[in-house]
Amino acid sequence: SLIGPFTAHADARTMTAQVRQSVTEALAAALRERGRASLAVSGGSTPKALYEALSAAPLDWASVTVVLVDERWVDPGLAGSNETFVRKTLLQGPAAAARFVGLKTPDPTPQAGRDEAERRVAAVPRPFDLAILGLGPDGHTASWFPHAAGLQEAIAARGPLTAAITARQSEVTGPFTERLTLTRAALADARRLILLIKGEDKRRAFETAQGPGRVEDMPVRALIRDERARLETHWCP
Numbered sequence: 001s002l003i004g005p006f007t008a009h010a011d012a013r014t015m016t017a018q019v020r021q022s023v024t025e026a027l028a029a030a031l032r033e034r035g036r037a038s039l040a041v042s043g044g045s046t047p048k049a050l051y052e053a054l055s056a057a058p059l060d061w062a063s064v065t066v067v068l069v070d071e072r073w074v075d076p077g078l079a080g081s082n083e084t085f086v087r088k089t090l091l092q093g094p095a096a097a098a099r100f101v102g103l104k105t106p107d108p109t110p111q112a113g114r115d116e117a118e119r120r121v122a123a124v125p126r127p128f129d130l131a132i133l134g135l136g137p138d139g140h141t142a143s144w145f146p147h148a149a150g151l152q153e154a155i156a157a158r159g160p161l162t163a164a165i166t167a168r169q170s171e172v173t174g175p176f177t178e179r180l181t182l183t184r185a186a187l188a189d190a191r192r193l194i195l196l197i198k199g200e201d202k203r204r205a206f207e208t209a210q211g212p213g214r215v216e217d218m219p220v221r222a223l224i225r226d227e228r229a230r231l232e233t234h235w236c237p
């Protein structure tokens with residue numbers, strides 16, 4: 001199947017411990033083999049404990065590049081900033097030495113900041129070694145929101161690495177409808193794509209996404225249906 005392995009964990013602690021171990025080993029292997037490693041990271045609530053645990057990993061973090069998967073159009077330091085979230089959770093202790101690539105620019109809109117963000121991301125060697133993704137109950141991953149303006153560019157198989165998104169406001173987006181996101185072209189060929197999902201509603205969303213239906217309705221399907229995407233899914237209640 002194109003879906004790849006699915007692991008159901010007993011609880012969030014077990015999931016965090018196992019994924020931390022496996023991400024640490026993959027980063028260590030990349031550092032050994034290529035002398036550098038890259039890790040693309042999402043925001044959201046599920047990966048918080050993982051990022052905190054990873055930050056203590058004994059790795060040559062100075063040779064690791066951490067790149068954001070997506071960003072809300074707010075300045076670092078403000079509520080909702082994924083950059084701030086990642087700095088406070090992952091880029092602490094030994095991991096503070098990592099090179100960080102954020103997506104927010106001083107421009108007023110993600111559309112205006114896109115070129116600068118594209119240059120930043122294009123400077124990171126690809127494919128990424130790892131990308132950590134989440135899933136919303138609406139079937140979004142990264143900032144690929146259903147029927148958002150910019151979605152077609154975000155889920156295109158080839159093309160730019162970044163896309164500006166204006167999502168329809170929903171419970172899931174909150175006030176943060178303006179986003180800048182990595183695209184399927186940037187993410188699908190990652191050496192490992194780790195999808196972290198927590199809770200019954202998202203497990204149902206993941207199951208629904210595997211069935212028939214339009215990609216625009218559940219954009220995670222753009223990865224599920226991409227034969228390049230080496231997806232591995234971890235779930236906990």
Ligand code: 6PG
Nearest residue numbers: 042043044045046134135141142
């Ligand atoms: C964001 C995220 C987003 C996230 C999902 C899942 O900033 O909105 O990067 O794509 O991965 O919304 O979020 P949870 O981890 O809260 O389930």
